[in-house]
Amino acid sequence: EKEEFTFAISPYFRTDAVAMKNTVDLDSNNKDDSTVYLGIDYSLDLDLKFKDDGPEAYIKLERNGPSDYNAPLFTHNTLINSSGRVDNYQDRELLPHIEEFWYDFPLYSLPSRAKAGLFVYEAGNNIAVPAYYENYSLSLYGGKEDLKWKFYYCRPDLVNRSFLGPRIEQEREQGISYQSNKANFFAADVILERGKNSFQPYIEILSDNSGDSRARVFSTPTNKDLLGTAGLAWNLLLDKLSVKAEGAMNFGKAKSSDPAFKDVEHRGYLLYGDVSYDLGRMIPHSRFTYASGNKVTTEMADNGDTELTSGKNRAFSAYSPMNTNLWDSLGPNQEFLPLVAMGNGWGLNYGVSRPTTLGDPGLFENLILFDIGFDYQLTDKLSFTFDWWYLRAAEEGVGVFETVSKKLSPELGNEVDLYFEYELNENVIISLYSGYFFPGRYYKEKRDDTDGSIFTPFVRGDGEADGAYQIEASLAVEF
Numbered sequence: 001e002k003e004e005f006t007f008a009i010s011p012y013f014r015t016d017a018v019a020m021k022n023t024v025d026l027d028s029n030n031k032d033d034s035t036v037y038l039g040i041d042y043s044l045d046l047d048l049k050f051k052d053d054g055p056e057a058y059i060k061l062e063r064n065g066p067s068d069y070n071a072p073l074f075t076h077n078t079l080i081n082s083s084g085r086v087d088n089y090q091d092r093e094l095l096p097h098i099e100e101f102w103y104d105f106p107l108y109s110l111p112s113r114a115k116a117g118l119f120v121y122e123a124g125n126n127i128a129v130p131a132y133y134e135n136y137s138l139s140l141y142g143g144k145e146d147l148k149w150k151f152y153y154c155r156p157d158l159v160n161r162s163f164l165g166p167r168i169e170q171e172r173e174q175g176i177s178y179q180s181n182k183a184n185f186f187a188a189d190v191i192l193e194r195g196k197n198s199f200q201p202y203i204e205i206l207s208d209n210s211g212d213s214r215a216r217v218f219s220t221p222t223n224k225d226l227l228g229t230a231g232l233a234w235n236l237l238l239d240k241l242s243v244k245a246e247g248a249m250n251f252g253k254a255k256s257s258d259p260a261f262k263d264v265e266h267r268g269y270l271l272y273g274d275v276s277y278d279l280g281r282m283i284p285h286s287r288f289t290y291a292s293g294n295k296v297t298t299e300m301a302d303n304g305d306t307e308l309t310s311g312k313n314r315a316f317s318a319y320s321p322m323n324t325n326l327w328d329s330l331g332p333n334q335e336f337l338p339l340v341a342m343g344n345g346w347g348l349n350y351g352v353s354r355p356t357t358l359g360d361p362g363l364f365e366n367l368i369l370f371d372i373g374f375d376y377q378l379t380d381k382l383s384f385t386f387d388w389w390y391l392r393a394a395e396e397g398v399g400v401f402e403t404v405s406k407k408l409s410p411e412l413g414n415e416v417d418l419y420f421e422y423e424l425n426e427n428v429i430i431s432l433y434s435g436y437f438f439p440g441r442y443y444k445e446k447r448d449d450t451d452g453s454i455f456t457p458f459v460r461g462d463g464e465a466d467g468a469y470q471i472e473a474s475l476a477v478e479f
Contacts, residue, residue, distance in 0.1 A: 293366020
């Protein structure tokens, strides 16, 4: 730290011992779906910040694994998830890449600042904005303590198309194809603060002119797609009571390039709530999410449909179902999710398959999610978190049994998560994170459509379903 600037170097290293079982097919008889492996994640942050509201430059070098989970080093048995097999990283694959960099500077003629580089956009509780994967971005922001505003622009998937660092070839097997897209993402938000209340309205526009360079889940041929999201987040703090609420709705349409097809109108919506109360060492909490989904019928299963033909997309979409190539660029950063069912944590588990349009169990889409739990500070250094989750599909899936299609139960199941964290000192943290998923009636339906029906993946289908678990023990060192 000098008189004119502060320069910080922040190294971080974490190693994880991860055990997973049945997360892919909920079948204990399948020994391939049982894995123990050692993974790592390391990074080095460099931050130069000039004082008196001067410019700031930041760069982060990191090595992690597919989709920002940890990078596997040593594996017992086979490491598989819903996207396929993942090999151990070795040689050049263990070298770091540029994960994030940006330059933030004041606009001296205006009461505002600009930020340019490789970073994410955040708004509300990050449930409907691209807050997980960094993109080449430009942001303008400013305001005072009680009123702040921000404009944001990025070119999705550009960073993946020209990957900064050694190429991980096996990521192609995970569905990351680095296809070129002609999409642009715009967003704006305002934060209003009144006492201990804050309101944040935001709006996003994804303008996609990728043409045929897209993977779509609608049969409608389209060259132009406009997916908008309007949302409002509200936070309230009353002494020991904390309340968070958020609502978001999609709008816009994908214009059909064939008169025989209707334009696809985006009509998804999401509601989110979070309540906690500080009792000192214990903080009980509860969360609720309702995310809309697309309806599918038994007639679609009878016809062998694999795409939607309707003119409406009712699934809440963080990225458009007209271009699912953008999944690794516009994913939200949902902090509170079940460890096993929705692939939270550091272990390379993408979640347990369930009826969704976008095919990603880690998204708030076609889902009713309820959580009740508590955080407890056992000692000054040891903390404990308990969560019980209930999962239900907002719209029923369909399946086929003995050549007859049928609606499937919306009951997805329950999960219990336990999390221990011990601060050995100010630089070393030891944690243990475990979760067990209890399959609901949806996974115990008898089915013989082994390839799955429309937006309804096949998991087992013999009327049985075993529980799935994940255990993570980690050691993190940071300065």
